Amino acid sequence: MANLTTVTRISQEKHPRNISKHLNYGTAGFRSRATELDHILYRMGVLAALRSKSKDGDTIGVMITASHNPEEDNGVKLIDPLGEMLESSWEKHATCLANAGDEEFQVVLSEIVETFKIDMNCKSSVAIGMDTRASSPGLNTAVVDGVKSVDGLCFDYGTITTPQLHYMVRCINTRNAYGMATIEGYCNKLSKALKNIWQNQGERKVYKPHIIVDCANGVGAKRLKDIAERFDKILSIEIRNAGEGKLNYRCGADYVKVNQRGPEGIDCIEGQKYASFDGDADRIVFYYTDKDNIFHLLDGDKVATLIASYLIGLIRKCGLELNLGIVQTAYANGNSTAYIQDELKVPVACVCTGVKHLHRKALEFEIGVYFEANGHGTILFSDSALSKIESSCSSSSNESEKLSANELRTFVDLVNQTVGDSISDMLIVETILRDKDWDVADWDKSYRNLANRLLVVKVNDRSVFETTNAERTVIKPTGLQKAIDDHVKLFPNGRSFVRPSGTEDVVRIYAESDTQENADQLALAVAKSTYDLAGGTGNLPTL
Numbered sequence: 001m002a003n004l005t006t007v008t009r010i011s012q013e014k015h016p017r018n019i020s021k022h023l024n025y026g027t028a029g030f031r032s033r034a035t036e037l038d039h040i041l042y043r044m045g046v047l048a049a050l051r052s053k054s055k056d057g058d059t060i061g062v063m064i065t066a067s068h069n070p071e072e073d074n075g076v077k078l079i080d081p082l083g084e085m086l087e088s089s090w091e092k093h094a095t096c097l098a099n100a101g102d103e104e105f106q107v108v109l110s111e112i113v114e115t116f117k118i119d120m121n122c123k124s125s126v127a128i129g130m131d132t133r134a135s136s137p138g139l140n141t142a143v144v145d146g147v148k149s150v151d152g153l154c155f156d157y158g159t160i161t162t163p164q165l166h167y168m169v170r171c172i173n174t175r176n177a178y179g180m181a182t183i184e185g186y187c188n189k190l191s192k193a194l195k196n197i198w199q200n201q202g203e204r205k206v207y208k209p210h211i212i213v214d215c216a217n218g219v220g221a222k223r224l225k226d227i228a229e230r231f232d233k234i235l236s237i238e239i240r241n242a243g244e245g246k247l248n249y250r251c252g253a254d255y256v257k258v259n260q261r262g263p264e265g266i267d268c269i270e271g272q273k274y275a276s277f278d279g280d281a282d283r284i285v286f287y288y289t290d291k292d293n294i295f296h297l298l299d300g301d302k303v304a305t306l307i308a309s310y311l312i313g314l315i316r317k318c319g320l321e322l323n324l325g326i327v328q329t330a331y332a333n334g335n336s337t338a339y340i341q342d343e344l345k346v347p348v349a350c351v352c353t354g355v356k357h358l359h360r361k362a363l364e365f366e367i368g369v370y371f372e373a374n375g376h377g378t379i380l381f382s383d384s385a386l387s388k389i390e391s392s393c394s395s396s397s398n399e400s401e402k403l404s405a406n407e408l409r410t411f412v413d414l415v416n417q418t419v420g421d422s423i424s425d426m427l428i429v430e431t432i433l434r435d436k437d438w439d440v441a442d443w444d445k446s447y448r449n450l451a452n453r454l455l456v457v458k459v460n461d462r463s464v465f466e467t468t469n470a471e472r473t474v475i476k477p478t479g480l481q482k483a484i485d486d487h488v489k490l491f492p493n494g495r496s497f498v499r500p501s502g503t504e505d506v507v508r509i510y511a512e513s514d515t516q517e518n519a520d521q522l523a524l525a526v527a528k529s530t531y532d533l534a535g536g537t538g539n540l541p542t543l
């Protein structure tokens with residue numbers, strides 16, 4: 001039987017704590033400089049195996065990635081049995097274990113075992129994946145050591161996208177009912193669904209089956225290639241930033257969204273459709289340049305509304321009653337929210353940043369579409385939705401309703417319901433554009449975004465920030481919200497908020513207004529107040 005003294009000895013001998021800095025299990029697990037993470041990865045290997053034991057041996061996932069962060073960073077997040085994010089009640093235990101001194105480690109570990117009444121004799125297994133960072137293989141070894149120290153079994157998937165690992169975990173725990181737990185199984189499931197839907201759509205006049213994809217020099221490139229090869233004749237996917245350059249450097253979804261311009265080194269040709277993944281391929285944004293050389297970004301808000309409008313139409317055609325809702329965060333463009341309420345007429349909820357919050361809220365709908373503006377998102381189909389769709393497929397007497405129900409049932413297989421997935425989301429968007437026979441510019445016309453700006457401010461201690469109202473109101477530092485309100489009043493359609501990042505050592509500022517100049521001025525004014533009232537360090541942000 002695994003014994004905690006051995007676990008502790010290995011920890012002290014092979015993976016001692018080498019930093020004193022406190023790290024939190026934040027928006028997306030632990031993130032920091034890769035050199036500070038070895039002991040944390042070992043400990044998360046142990047914790048994942050304990051969580052597996054607490055779930056009667058169900059497989060838990062450990063993904064080694066810092067996603068959109070710079071190459072020098074790395075991180076880790078845990079994945080629960082159905083491919084969802086780690087249950088929030090375990091996050092504080094993850095934080096305690098990660099920050100315990102070497103000599104306190106065993107005590108914290110015993111507390112976890114006691115709190116959750118973990119049977120150390122129970123079997124455990126952990127699926128491990130990593131992105132392409134140079135530091136990832138070393139950290140992978142630390143996770144494996146952690147899992148093995150409690151006699152756990154490891155499924156090592158090597159370099160894999162974050163959403164693919166979420167998918168694998170769900171497949172393993174559903175005994176392959178969700179799909180086969182291999183890259184081949186993932187590609188088969190998605191490509192088969194796409195081809196099935198497309199073959200019933202007939203010829204198209206406007207839709208162009210060609211997309212150029214910036215993979216941020218990350219793991220998405222290799223994994224996108226696996227599936228792109230299967231669409232040879234019907235959809236041409238050109239892969240750029242496949243690893244020849246530095247990860248996430250002046251490319252990728254985060255760069256494109258924040259800077260509102262294409263990645264460096266890719267000339268955006270007029271009318272051509274482009275997309276950018278982030279470093280671990282769980283976000284996607286689309287863009288194009290028009291005839292006046294103006295750059296147009298189609299972010300997570302535009303993806304969510306496109307998906308919702310397609311699903312609403314399809315549900316109607318099936319003659320079904322399904323409660324569909326959209327979940328956004330404070331970063332959602334004000335005009336996207338207005339479009340959802342006024343045009344699509346579906347319920348919309350706003351929650352805190354972080355996929356885990358959106359996912360949880362989306363579960364409240366029969367069909368929940370959730371997207372962060374930064375391109376993170378997916379669609380959740382509840383059991384009740386699935387059974388209504390299924391019975392419409394089998395028992396509807398109306399042929400056209402039956403056909404639509406079949407399309408909806410097939411569409412479900414195109415979706416990675418465990419978490420936002422750049423590859424799956426890209427295929428979903430292509431499928432819907434083809435269904436509507438739209439070009440990327442037609443899609444863009446659905447509504448016009450309010451001009452917006454994102455900035456970051458460095459402060460001495462971002463933990464002094466406290467927010468409420470789904471991060472739209474800042475409570476601390478005192479006086480900052482009043483300053484924001486005063487600035488906002490001066491700008492037409494003005495809106496702004498400030499929140500501490502959960503993945504980087506910065507505070508984020510968002511502002512929107514009627515013109516780009518006004519959005520920029522508002523963002524700069526709020527950044528200055530934040531800097532002054534919250535102990536800003538370094539230079540004030542500029543545009």
Ligand code: G16
Binds near residue numbers: 278374
């Ligand atoms: C992660 C989270 C996202 C979040 C993003 C930024 O993304 O998974 O939900 O929007 O960080 O978070 P923050 O503003 O707190 O730094 P990724 O793609 O880096 O995993």
